[in-house]
Amino acid sequence: xxGVTQTPxxxxxxxxxxxxxxxxxDMNHEYMSWYRQDPGMGLRLIHYSVGAGITDQGExxxxxxxxxxxxxxxxxxxxxxxxxxxSVYFCASSRRDSNQPQHFGDGTRLSIL
Amino acid sequence: xxQGEEDPQALSIQEGENAxxxxxxxxxxxxxxxxxQNSGRGLVHLILIRSNxxxxxxxxxxxxxxxxxxxxxxLITASRAxxxxxYFCATDLSGSxxxxxxxxxxxxxxxx
Numbered sequence: 405x406x407g408v409t410q411t412p413x414x415x416x417x418x419x420x421x422x423x424x425x426x427x428x429x430d431m432n433h434e435y436m437s438w439y440r441q442d443p444g445m446g447l448r449l450i451h452y453s454v455g456a457g458i459t460d461q462g463e464x465x466x467x468x469x470x471x472x473x474x475x476x477x478x479x480x481x482x483x484x485x486x487x488x489x490x491s492v493y494f495c496a497s498s499r500r501d502s503n504q505p506q507h508f509g510d511g512t513r514l515s516i517l
Numbered sequence: 518x519x520q521g522e523e524d525p526q527a528l529s530i531q532e533g534e535n536a537x538x539x540x541x542x543x544x545x546x547x548x549x550x551x552x553x554q555n556s557g558r559g560l561v562h563l564i565l566i567r568s569n570x571x572x573x574x575x576x577x578x579x580x581x582x583x584x585x586x587x588x589x590x591x592l593i594t595a596s597r598a599x600x601x602x603x604y605f606c607a608t609d610l611s612g613s614x615x616x617x618x619x620x621x622x623x624x625x626x627x628x629x
Contacts, residue, residue: 508559
């Protein structure tokens with residue numbers, strides 16, 4: 405059982421480039437979320453989805469887009485990369501029932517030059 | 518904005534000792550969760566305590582919750598070198614399950 409899989413693990417971009425961070429889960433979880441982790445800041449919620457076709461903004465959504473066409477996949481798109489988006493990005497999924505823990509991928513380490 | 522704050526920011530102990538980390542939060546919660554993050558890896562769920570619970574145990578872990586003080590503690594007994602990691606508390610304000618507020622974490626170092 406793979407759990408939550410994120411690709412790529414590392415990426416270097418130039419300012420202004422766009423890219424998509426991939427996230428896939430094989431647990432049939434309804435909920436999926438994207439967080440970013442910066443040094444000394446903990447994790448902050450970017451976007452989340454409660455099911456296929458439904459997405460919403462979290463705490464820090466600017467500069468990012470998401471879509472959820474299937475239950476399994478929840479890609480995060482950087483539209484025009486900026487140095488402030490240098491971070492470690494984590495995808496998480498959980499069951500729809502309340503009081504359920506989140507399952508995290510191993511992250512994508514992104515550097516914007 | 519961040520809801521939880523862990524204390525201390527860093528903790529260094531020897532194998533066999535107990536490690537205690539604290540978390541304070543600001544608003545009412547549905548549940549509070551503790552996660553562990555090993556260097557370069559994702560977060561691993563350790564334990565979830567609901568707002569109507571006061572204490573939970575899981576193996577060598579003991580979590581307490583005091584909603585009147587808006588605080589929680591994580592106790593790891595008989596620490597091992599493999600417990601070296603960062604520990605985060607996360608609050609779920611509405612029980613949504615998809616939107617957690619994380620603290621900045623406690624970095625635990627357990628030396629042999």
